[in-house]
Amino acid sequence: MNENKALPLLFAPLKFGRIELKNRIVMPPAATCLGEDAKLDFYVTRAKGGVGLIQLPPGSVDPASEYAPSVPLYHDQAIPTLARLVDAIHAAGAVVSIQLWHGGRQLHVSDSDTAPVAPSPIAWSRGSRVPRELSIPEIEELIDKFARAAVRAQSAGVDFVEIHGAHGYLVSEFFSPQSNQRNDGYGGDIPGRARFAVEIIRRIKEKAGEHFPVSCRMNGADNVAGGLELDDARAIAQTLESAGLDLISISAGVYGSCPTIVPYVDAPNGCNVPLAEGVKRAVNIPVIAAGRINDPRLAEEILAAGKADLVGMFRALVTDPELPGKAARGEFAEIRKCIACNTCTDALDLGPIMCTVNPAFGREKELAIVLATRKKKVLVIGGGPAGLEAARVAALRGHEVTLYDKKPRLGGQWLLAAAPPHKQEFIELVNYHTQQLDKLGVTVILDKEVSPSLVEEIKPDAVVVATGAVPLELSLPGINHHSVSNAWDVLQGDVETGKSVLVVGGGNVGLETAHFLAEKGRQVTVIEKLKQVGTDMGGTVRFLLLRTLKEYGVTIARSTELKQLTPDGITVYRNGQEEVWPRFDNVVLAVGAQPLNVLATALKDVVEELYVIGDAAAPRRAVDAIREGAETGCRI
Incomplete structure (x- = not known):
C-alpha cells in the first residue's frame, strides 16, 4: 500500500498488461555512450535509488541502421551482454524495457555510396542526404526485423519493448505528413501513416506472445512546418491502441527542431506535458509525459491533473539518482536538480555524456563517497563551482572543512552563468551546495580574502585553492x-x-x-x-x-x-x-580569462597537501571544474 501522503500519486503502483510498476517515475531511454561496465553501474545506481521503470537506450533492429552506442539487437550476440544488464537492474528493484530503433533518413551514413532509407525521398534538412524510398518488400522485411529484435530483447529478460516512433527516426517518419508522402497503403491518411507501426506491434505480439507488452514513444508534435501535429498524433495513438499497444510515451521534436527533443533551460518546466495530456484524452492505455520535469512535486501535479499516468525524468535522474527515495521521504531540499544546461546531450558529439550538476555521472564507482581513513582539517579557498563541490565531498567523507570566499555571496563565476535571460534556474546549483554545506557542518566565511599568513594561522592539513580566474584585458591604441x-x-x-x-x-x-x-x-x-x-x-x-x-x-x-x-x-x-x-x-x-593563482604560488612551500583546481589551475568549463572538485574531495 502506498503511504506517501505528500506525493500519493507519484508513488502509487501502476499495472499495464502483466507489468506492475512500484511507482510512476520513469527513466526514459537516452544514449549515454558509456562502456558496458560504466553503463551497468549507471543504471543499477538509479534502480537502487527507487525509480519504477528504466527504459534502456535504443537497440538497432538493422545492421544498416547501427550507431555506436546502440545495442545490436539485429544479432543474437547482443543477448548475453543485454541480459547481464537487465538482470542487474532487476536485482536492484526496477522494471526494464528497451527501445527498438531504426534511424531512417536521420541516420548518419558514413558510406558515401549508401543513402539512408525513409518512407519518401525527402531529406530532413537542406544539407542532408536525400534518402532512398523504401519498397514494400523492404518495409515488410523491416517489420520482421523489429519483431525479431523484440524476441531477442525478450530472451535477454526485458519486461517489455518500446518502438521508437519519435524524434524523426524511421517510424516517426511514417507518422509525419512532411516525411511520408507515399500514395500506397503505407502513406496518406492516418491509417496509412500508422500502418508501419501497427504491423510492427502485431508482428511482435505474434512472435513474442500476445501478452508480451509493447510500448511506443511518439511525438505529440514534430515542431516543423508540415510535420506531425497533436490532432494527428491523437488519432495515430488511437490506431496503435487498437492494434494492441499497451503503453505510450509522448515526446516532441525532430532533427529539424532538435532543441525541442531535449529542451534547454529557456523552455518551461513540463514543456511537453500539454502534448501528453492531449494524447491521454484520446486513449485508454497509460501515457508517459516527459520534457523538463525536474521536480517530483511538479510530477505529482501532472498526475493529479490527469495529464499523464507516468512521468519521464531522465535528466533529473542523471543529476540525482536518489531522487525517488528523497521525494518519498519529503526531502525536497536534498534533491540535486537538473538545470537543463544541456551539457549532457552536447557532450555526445565527442563521447560519453557528462553532467554539470552531478560529476559522478558515469563514474559512480570511481567517485563513490568513502569515509576517509583519517579526519583532516581542510581549508577550501574559493566558493565557485569547483570549491563548493570539493568542500561538499570532503565533508561527506568526514573531514573538518572550512571554506573562505572573498565575495559576499557563494557561487563565483557561476553567478555570471545564471545572469543571462532565461538562465536564472542555473542558480539552483549554488542553492543546493549552500544547503549541503550547511547540513554537513562546513564553516563558510564570506567577504574575507585569504592570505598566506591566515593559512599559517589556521594550520590546515590540506588546502584546496579554487580562487577562479580574472577576465583578460586588451591593450590597444586609444x-x-x-x-x-x-x-x-x-x-x-x-x-x-x-x-x-x-x-x-x-x-x-x-x-x-x-x-x-x-x-x-x-x-x-x-x-x-x-x-x-x-x-x-x-x-x-x-x-x-x-x-x-x-x-x-x-x-x-x-x-x-x-x-x-x-x-x-x-x-x-x-x-x-x-x-x-x-x-x-x-x-x-x-x-577570455586567466587563472587567479597568486595565492597558490605563495602556498607551495607552506602547505604539504595543496590542490589547485578549477579556473585557478586553468580556465575551463563548469562541468570540468565541478568534476575536478569532486575528484579532489575524494582524494584528500
Whole structure:
C-alpha cells in the first residue's frame, strides 16, 4: 500500500498488461555512450535509488541502421551482454524495457555510396542526404526485423519493448505528413501513416506472445512546418491502441527542431506535458509525459491533473539518482536538480555524456563517497563551482572543512552563468551546495580574502585553492577614448551601458553578454576574430543562442579583429581588410580569462597537501571544474 501522503500519486503502483510498476517515475531511454561496465553501474545506481521503470537506450533492429552506442539487437550476440544488464537492474528493484530503433533518413551514413532509407525521398534538412524510398518488400522485411529484435530483447529478460516512433527516426517518419508522402497503403491518411507501426506491434505480439507488452514513444508534435501535429498524433495513438499497444510515451521534436527533443533551460518546466495530456484524452492505455520535469512535486501535479499516468525524468535522474527515495521521504531540499544546461546531450558529439550538476555521472564507482581513513582539517579557498563541490565531498567523507570566499555571496563565476535571460534556474546549483554545506557542518566565511599568513594561522592539513580566474584585458591604441569594460562586470550589473554596444569576443561569454544586453533593448554588435563564433559551446546551446540573437537583431561580424579605438570610432581588420566603424557608446570585452593563482604560488612551500583546481589551475568549463572538485574531495 502506498503511504506517501505528500506525493500519493507519484508513488502509487501502476499495472499495464502483466507489468506492475512500484511507482510512476520513469527513466526514459537516452544514449549515454558509456562502456558496458560504466553503463551497468549507471543504471543499477538509479534502480537502487527507487525509480519504477528504466527504459534502456535504443537497440538497432538493422545492421544498416547501427550507431555506436546502440545495442545490436539485429544479432543474437547482443543477448548475453543485454541480459547481464537487465538482470542487474532487476536485482536492484526496477522494471526494464528497451527501445527498438531504426534511424531512417536521420541516420548518419558514413558510406558515401549508401543513402539512408525513409518512407519518401525527402531529406530532413537542406544539407542532408536525400534518402532512398523504401519498397514494400523492404518495409515488410523491416517489420520482421523489429519483431525479431523484440524476441531477442525478450530472451535477454526485458519486461517489455518500446518502438521508437519519435524524434524523426524511421517510424516517426511514417507518422509525419512532411516525411511520408507515399500514395500506397503505407502513406496518406492516418491509417496509412500508422500502418508501419501497427504491423510492427502485431508482428511482435505474434512472435513474442500476445501478452508480451509493447510500448511506443511518439511525438505529440514534430515542431516543423508540415510535420506531425497533436490532432494527428491523437488519432495515430488511437490506431496503435487498437492494434494492441499497451503503453505510450509522448515526446516532441525532430532533427529539424532538435532543441525541442531535449529542451534547454529557456523552455518551461513540463514543456511537453500539454502534448501528453492531449494524447491521454484520446486513449485508454497509460501515457508517459516527459520534457523538463525536474521536480517530483511538479510530477505529482501532472498526475493529479490527469495529464499523464507516468512521468519521464531522465535528466533529473542523471543529476540525482536518489531522487525517488528523497521525494518519498519529503526531502525536497536534498534533491540535486537538473538545470537543463544541456551539457549532457552536447557532450555526445565527442563521447560519453557528462553532467554539470552531478560529476559522478558515469563514474559512480570511481567517485563513490568513502569515509576517509583519517579526519583532516581542510581549508577550501574559493566558493565557485569547483570549491563548493570539493568542500561538499570532503565533508561527506568526514573531514573538518572550512571554506573562505572573498565575495559576499557563494557561487563565483557561476553567478555570471545564471545572469543571462532565461538562465536564472542555473542558480539552483549554488542553492543546493549552500544547503549541503550547511547540513554537513562546513564553516563558510564570506567577504574575507585569504592570505598566506591566515593559512599559517589556521594550520590546515590540506588546502584546496579554487580562487577562479580574472577576465583578460586588451591593450590597444586609444582604449582610453571609449567607455570600455569587461563582460563580467556587465553581467553582474556593475556597468550600465548606453544604447549602442560593441562586444569584443564571440565565445560563450561574449554571446551570452550580447543576449543579456539585447534583451535590455541595446543595439549590439559582436566581433570575433575566428571564422566561427561559439566554438567553446555545445551544439544545441549555440544553435539556440544564435537563433535568439538573430531575432533580437544582433549583428555578428566573424573574422573581425579590433585594432584601434579613436575619439570618433574604431578600426577593425575584417577578412584581412581594414575598416573604420563609427563610435559605440560602450565597448565590452569578452576575450577570455586567466587563472587567479597568486595565492597558490605563495602556498607551495607552506602547505604539504595543496590542490589547485578549477579556473585557478586553468580556465575551463563548469562541468570540468565541478568534476575536478569532486575528484579532489575524494582524494584528500
